[in-house]
Amino acid sequence: MRSAERRATLADVAARAGVSKSLVSLVMRDEPGAGVATRRRILEAADELGYHPDSRARLLRSGRSRLLGVVFGIQHDFHGDLVTDLYTAARETGYEVALSAVTPGRDEREATAGLLQDRCEALILLGPQEPTASLARLATRLPVVVLARSVRDPAVDVVRTADAEGLRQAVDHLVRLGHRAIVHIDGGRAPGAAERRRGYRDAMRSHGLDGYARIIPGGLTEEEGAAAARVLLDDVPTAVTVFNDRCATGVLDVLARHGRAVPGDVSVVGYDDSRLARLAHVDLTTVAQDAVTMTRLAVGRAIDRIEGAAVARREVVVPPRLVVRGTTAPPLH
Amino acid sequence: MRSAERRATLADVAARAGVSKSLVSLVMRDEPGAGVATRRRILEAADELGYHPDSRARLLRSGRSRLLGVVFGIQHDFHGDLVTDLYTAARETGYEVALSAVTPGRDEREATAGLLQDRCEALILLGPQEPTASLARLATRLPVVVLARSVRDPAVDVVRTADAEGLRQAVDHLVRLGHRAIVHIDGGRAPGAAERRRGYRDAMRSHGLDGYARIIPGGLTEEEGAAAARVLLDDVPTAVTVFNDRCATGVLDVLARHGRAVPGDVSVVGYDDSRLARLAHVDLTTVAQDAVTMTRLAVGRAIDRIEGAAVARREVVVPPRLVVRGTTAPPLH
DNA sequence: GGGTGAACCTGGAACGTTCCAGACTGTGCG
DNA sequence: CGCACAGTCTGGAACGTTCCAGGTTCACCC
Numbered sequence: 087m088r089s090a091e092r093r094a095t096l097a098d099v100a101a102r103a104g105v106s107k108s109l110v111s112l113v114m115r116d117e118p119g120a121g122v123a124t125r126r127r128i129l130e131a132a133d134e135l136g137y138h139p140d141s142r143a144r145l146l147r148s149g150r151s152r153l154l155g156v157v158f159g160i161q162h163d164f165h166g167d168l169v170t171d172l173y174t175a176a177r178e179t180g181y182e183v184a185l186s187a188v189t190p191g192r193d194e195r196e197a198t199a200g201l202l203q204d205r206c207e208a209l210i211l212l213g214p215q216e217p218t219a220s221l222a223r224l225a226t227r228l229p230v231v232v233l234a235r236s237v238r239d240p241a242v243d244v245v246r247t248a249d250a251e252g253l254r255q256a257v258d259h260l261v262r263l264g265h266r267a268i269v270h271i272d273g274g275r276a277p278g279a280a281e282r283r284r285g286y287r288d289a290m291r292s293h294g295l296d297g298y299a300r301i302i303p304g305g306l307t308e309e310e311g312a313a314a315a316r317v318l319l320d321d322v323p324t325a326v327t328v329f330n331d332r333c334a335t336g337v338l339d340v341l342a343r344h345g346r347a348v349p350g351d352v353s354v355v356g357y358d359d360s361r362l363a364r365l366a367h368v369d370l371t372t373v374a375q376d377a378v379t380m381t382r383l384a385v386g387r388a389i390d391r392i393e394g395a396a397v398a399r400r401e402v403v404v405p406p407r408l409v410v411r412g413t414t415a416p417p418l419h
Numbered sequence: 420m421r422s423a424e425r426r427a428t429l430a431d432v433a434a435r436a437g438v439s440k441s442l443v444s445l446v447m448r449d450e451p452g453a454g455v456a457t458r459r460r461i462l463e464a465a466d467e468l469g470y471h472p473d474s475r476a477r478l479l480r481s482g483r484s485r486l487l488g489v490v491f492g493i494q495h496d497f498h499g500d501l502v503t504d505l506y507t508a509a510r511e512t513g514y515e516v517a518l519s520a521v522t523p524g525r526d527e528r529e530a531t532a533g534l535l536q537d538r539c540e541a542l543i544l545l546g547p548q549e550p551t552a553s554l555a556r557l558a559t560r561l562p563v564v565v566l567a568r569s570v571r572d573p574a575v576d577v578v579r580t581a582d583a584e585g586l587r588q589a590v591d592h593l594v595r596l597g598h599r600a601i602v603h604i605d606g607g608r609a610p611g612a613a614e615r616r617r618g619y620r621d622a623m624r625s626h627g628l629d630g631y632a633r634i635i636p637g638g639l640t641e642e643e644g645a646a647a648a649r650v651l652l653d654d655v656p657t658a659v660t661v662f663n664d665r666c667a668t669g670v671l672d673v674l675a676r677h678g679r680a681v682p683g684d685v686s687v688v689g690y691d692d693s694r695l696a697r698l699a700h701v702d703l704t705t706v707a708q709d710a711v712t713m714t715r716l717a718v719g720r721a722i723d724r725i726e727g728a729a730v731a732r733r734e735v736v737v738p739p740r741l742v743v744r745g746t747t748a749p750p751l752h
Numbered sequence: 753g754g755g756t757g758a759a760c761c762t763g764g765a766a767c768g769t770t771c772c773a774g775a776c777t778g779t780g781c782g
Numbered sequence: 783c784g785c786a787c788a789g790t791c792t793g794g795a796a797c798g799t800t801c802c803a804g805g806t807t808c809a810c811c812c
Contacts, residue, residue, distance in 0.1 A: 095768055106792045111770060121790060141536050142484070143768035146475040146797050160502055161694060166493040170522035182533065185518040189503035200515070203474050312700035339700050342675035361494060367645035367672050428798055439762045444800060454760060476798035479767050 094135035103131035114139055145205070153184045154388055155201030157194060158212045160187040162306075163332060164360040164375070165212045168233060171381035172210065179389055181207075198224065208388035211235075213277040218242075229391030231384045234375065235277030236401075243391065244401040245384045249278045250285030252373035252406035256327045256355040257289035259371075259408055263416045265325040265353060266295055271304035271314045271337065273329030282357065286327060298323075304333050311336025319344055322352060324417035331356040331363045331372055338368065338413070349415035359409050369412035376404050427468035436464040447472055478538070486517045487721055488534030490527060491545045493520040495639075496665060497693040497708070498545045501566065504714035505543065512722055514540075531557065541721035546610040551575075562724030564717045567708065568610030569734075576724065577734040578717045582611045583618030585706035585739035589660045589688040590622035592704075592741055596749045598658040598686060599628055604637035604647045604670065606662030615690065619660060631656075637666050644669025652677055655685060657750035664689035664696040664705055671701065671746070682748035692742050702745035709737050 096114075100107045105124060113120050113128045120128070131137075145151045156172055158165040169185065176183045184204055186197040194216050201209060208229040214221065218239050224230050225241035232244050253270075260268050270286040273279030283301060290299040300323070304314040311333035318326070319340070328334035334356035338348060346352055356363050359374035383402050390397050429447075433440045438457060446453050446461045453461070464470075478484045489505055491498040502518065509516045517537055519530040527549050534542060541562040547554065551572050557563050558574035565577050586603075593601050603619040606612030616634060623632040633656070637647040644666035651659070652673070661667035667689035671681060679685055689696050692707030716735050723730050 093768095096770095097768080107768090108770080108772095108793075109791060111768095112791095115770090119790070124790080138536070140479070140538065140768055142475045142479045142538060143797090144770075146473070146479055146799085147768080147770040149770095149797070151475070160499040161496075163494075166522075169493055169520055170524060173520070173522055174524050185520060187502055187506070187518060189499075189506055191503060191507050203471070205473065205475060308698045308700065312698070336698075336700055339672070339675070342672070343700075345678070365641050365645075365669075367641060367669055367676075426798095429800095430798080440798090441763075441800080441802095442761060444798095445761095448800090452760065457760080473798055476767090477800075479769085480798080480800040482767070482800095 093140070094132075094137040095140070096137075098135055099128065099132045099137050102135060103128045151205040151207055152181050153201075153204060153206040154181050154385065155184050155186060155198070155204070155206030155209045156212070157186050157188060157197045157201065157209065157214065160189050162213070163362050164234075164330070164358040164377075167358075167360055167377050168212055168381055171377045172385065175378075175381045175385040179385060181385070181389060195220075202227070207392045210384050210388055215277070229388055231388045231391075233380060233384050236281065240400065242400075243387050243397070245380050245387065246278070246401070246403060247375045247380070247406045248403045249281040249406070250288065252357060252375075252408075253282045253285030253327060254289040254292075255406065255408040256357075256373055257286060257293070259410065259414065260325045260327070260353060260355065261293050261295070263325075263353065263414060265417050267298050267323035268295070268325045268327065269300045269302060269318065269323040271302050271311065271318075271326060271328045271333065273333070274303060274305050274310075276306045276329065279329055282329060304329050306330055306333055308332055308336035308339070312340045315340035319346075322346065324351075325353040325355070325414070327355045327357075329357060331358045331360045331370060334370060334372070335362055335368065338370070348413050350418060353414040353417070355408075355414060363409075363411070371411045371414040372409050374407045374409045376407065380404050426473070427465075427470040428473070429470075431468055432461065432465045432470050435468060436461045484538040484540055485514050486534075486537060486539040487514050487718065488517050488519060488531070488537070488539030488542045489545070490519050490521060490530045490534065490542065490547065493522050495546070496695050497567075497663070497691040497710075500691075500693055500710050501545055501714055504710045505718065508711075508714040508718040512718060514718070514722060528553075535560070540725045543717050543721055548610070562721055564721045564724075566713060566717050569614065573733065575733075576720050576730070578713050578720065579611070579734070579736060580708040580713070580739045581736045582614040582739070583621065585690060585708075585741075586615045586618030586660060587622040587625075588739065588741040589690075589706055590619060590626070592743065592747065593658045593660070593686060593688065594626050594628070596658075596686070596747060598750050600631050600656035601628070601658045601660065602633045602635060602651065602656040604635050604644065604651075604659060604661045604666065606666070607636060607638050607643075609639045609662065612662055615662060637662050639663055639666055641665055641669035641672070645673045648673035652679075655679065657684075658686040658688070658747070660688045660690075662690060664691045664693045664703060667703060667705070668695055668701065671703070681746050683751060686747040686750070688741075688747060696742075696744070704744045704747040705742050707740045707742045709740065713737050 096107045096110050100110045110128055113125050158169050173183055186200045188194055188197050210231045213234045218237055221242050222239045230242050234246055237244050302314050304310050315337040328337055348354055356370045356372035359372045363370035363372040429440045429443050433443045443461055446458050491502050519533045521527055521530050543564045546567045551570055554575050555572040563575050567579055570577050635647050637643050648670040661670055681687055689703045689705035692705045696703035696705040
């Protein structure tokens with residue numbers, strides 16, 4: 087069943103190849119300084135013994151972990167997308183990603199504590215809900231990069247989308263289609279909600295639609311979207327912009343159940359371009375956050391901080407991009 | 420900004436408290452063998468220095484990692500639920516959970532490789548798609564527990580739901596409501612699909628409804644559910660059992676868009692009782708997999724194997740439970 | 753008053769790496 | 783011929799823990 091033998095170590099490989107530990111170490115790390123013949127011999131020996139370096143010992147000695155800690159919400163589809171791209175962004179950098187999930191039974195403090203224990207060299211937090219002060223305290227211990235939320239603290243790096251701009255694009259699109267009664271379903275205290283709200287207000291104003299502007303409390307879950315949509319049923323606008331895709335899903339669902347055609351009766355715009363929105367049967371017009379760019383920037387920024395490189399701006403704002411799909415169309419009346 | 424000082428070590432604490440490293444180590448691990456006064460003094464010193472044990476060194480020396488590696492699909496809602504419960508199941512055991520995600524750009528091999536590098540002592544795989552042979556090979560290196568899939572290999576532990584029984588319960592429920600034309604939307608090659616299919620067939624037969632039995636190819640995603648539902652529109656049954664909740668969501672969506680009332684025109688039953696199903700606006704009748712029990716069993720089993728305890732059965736089958744919600748009702752005609 | 757434990761504490765050797773200083777070749781050059 | 787130098791390679795000291803074999807102290811008992 088399980089192989090009972092002790093794992094092979096550097097010393098074992100060295101003995102078998104008839105060289106010193108140091109040289110094996112060198113070869114394993116692909117550093118120059120070993121002859122080509124010896125190198126091959128060592129690699130063979132390692133292979134025969136099934137040697138795999140022990141990262142604990144390695145990290146202990148080198149004093150580094152080359153680990154980027156990532157805290158994400160396991161229930162957030164968009165976080166899933168970000169994690170996916172974080173893995174690829176980290177792939178070529180020589181750093182690895184260590185995941186720690188926020189769940190209904192495991193808060194951010196616990197999630198970050200776990201990563202600190204593992205000696206991550208930097209933390210990347212996806213849309214954290216912790217107050218700025220806590221994040222600032224964390225940032226005194228190691229570099230912290232916050233993704234998809236704005237944090238005003240000189241010690242915390244931020245990579246986020248220009249959320250206000252995103253909502254402006256959404257409203258512009260709807261207005262161009264001929265909509266005037268455009269309602270915004272809001273994200274409350276969620277990261278980014280305030281700015282999206284502001285973007286909506288400004289955009290409505292700039293189109294001279296102040297009178298139509300209307301904000302309904304929503305949230306970041308399907309539930310909250312559904313609740314908001316039910317409120318809407320009494321007095322249906324021709325278009326809705328929603329805080330995020332997940333919430334928009336709830337809206338779509340309630341509208342469908344009450345016989346309101348989308349986009350016939352109501353146009354709906356989401357936010358995030360998460361997996362959800364891209365599904366063929368949802369086909370949601372949405373504001374895409376450029377996850378690939380954001381994750382690449384976040385990883386780069388974290389590594390810069392770790393390696394002490396000069397960092398120009400503490401906050402990087404990535405432009406959003408409206409993705410027009412099937413849930414928006416000109417109003418019928 | 421970042422505190423430049425070196426981290427405090429055992430030796431620092433020992434020096435400050437005026438005792439030996441060994442004693443500090445002891446106290447930090449909460450082992451007996453230190454006087455109450457000294458203990459307090461040491462804890463104080465540690466606190467003042469902001470000492471946190473270095474897990475790398477600790478694990479290196481003790482030869483153990485106390486880490487349970489968990490491989491999960493980041494896009495699977497039900498996996499999210501399982502991860503949530505795995506964390507709580509592990510909380511009291513002295514073992515920790517290390518997460519490794521399967522994403523569109525990162526396959527299971529890569530995910531497990533990462534965990535092996537971290538020296539996890541056992542692996543818990545959520546609904547893995549890898550062939551039995553690969554899993555068996557993995558199991559020669561360390562204990563492997565597969566969750567929510569059946570694997571016929573003497574070296575691999577399995578904790579799964581009695582899937583056939585689940586579908587039987589679903590069909591029984593529908594028949595009791597008066598349905599006869601009950602269609603099953605299938606999961607194809609997904610883990611568990613074959614057994615659910617079998618459960619459906621057997622249940623239909625045992626109710627003498629062979630003639631009505633009809634299986635439509637589906638899958639495990641919303642997309643595939645939606646596609647299956649569109650096929651169904653030509654010849655709508657009065658009830659549908661669906662491979663999983665995620666797929667059922669796609670079904671519900673297409674039905675709603677085509678003006679079919681649920682449960683008025685069609686009753687729908689999902690599988691998993693994932694977060695999705697519990698959402699108030701979805702309110703899906705579904706077959707619950709007992710995630711709490713399953714995760715607890717999986718963690719317990721993994722630890723038993725690690726610690727060499729005798730293990731009675733290689734496979735544990737947990738009974739499912741039908742959760743009746745709002746998507747099932749008697750047929751109208 | 754000597755012996756016996758228990759209770760408390762210490763020193764130093766591991767664990768498997770990396771890093772550093774230096775040793776040994778052989779080659780090219782003045 | 784002697785010297786410098788690059789290219790290889792070695793030995794041993796870290797890294798921060800845990801573990802083990804012991805060393806003290808002190809109360810208690812005969």
